[in-house]
Amino acid sequence: MLFVCSRNKRRSLTAEKIFAGIPGFEARSAGTQPEARIVVTEGLVGWADIIFAMEKSHLNKLRQKFGALLDGKQVVALHIPDDYEFMQPELIDELQSKVAQYVSLPSEI
Numbered sequence: 478m479l480f481v482c483s484r485n486k487r488r489s490l491t492a493e494k495i496f497a498g499i500p501g502f503e504a505r506s507a508g509t510q511p512e513a514r515i516v517v518t519e520g521l522v523g524w525a526d527i528i529f530a531m532e533k534s535h536l537n538k539l540r541q542k543f544g545a546l547l548d549g550k551q552v553v554a555l556h557i558p559d560d561y562e563f564m565q566p567e568l569i570d571e572l573q574s575k576v577a578q579y580v581s582l583p584s585e586i
Contacts, residue, residue, distance in 0.1 A: 478580065479525035480506040481535050485514040487563045488531045492572050494564065499583060509538040519546060527551040529576060532558065553579055 480492035485508030493506035505524070507517035522528065522543045528550060530536040536554045540547060555575045561568035576582065 478502060478504045478576075479517075479521055479528045480504065480531070481517055481528060481539060482506075482508055482531040483510050483535065483559065484508045484512065485516075487561055488557055488559065488568065488572075490514065491561075491564050491568050492529065492576070495569055495572060496576065502580075509535050509542075517542075519543065522546050522550075525550065527553070527579065529579075530554045532556065551579070 478496060480489035482489040485506055489506035489508065493504045496502055496504040505521060507513065507515045507521050509517060517539065522539070523546060528539065528547070530539060530552065531554075533554045533556070536552060539552065555572070557568070557571055557575065573582070
């Protein structure tokens with residue numbers, strides 16, 4: 478799973494941290510902005526089986542930059558606004574709830 482937001486400092490990084498420890502899953506994160514902690518690359522997009530964008534704008538940037546590379550991949554906008562801090566409990570709850578709609582997660586994470 479690849480999680481994408483703007484700067485890879487709060488939302489996508491939180492998602493990576495909470496989902497990376499689940500057996501059977503690999504999670505990475507990146508940002509769409511040039512000043513992101515880790516900028517999304519062709520390699521990351523190619524690596525991912527499913528890509529979760531935090532907002533529709535991130536999804537649009539991914540489509541503009543990586544167009545054909547996204548063909549055949551599941552790419553989902555989670556609609557999670559930039560209203561949270563890193564590892565904020567409400568963000569974790571929202572991430573778990575929304576990601577569980579697309580991926581079978583263990584009941585205890």
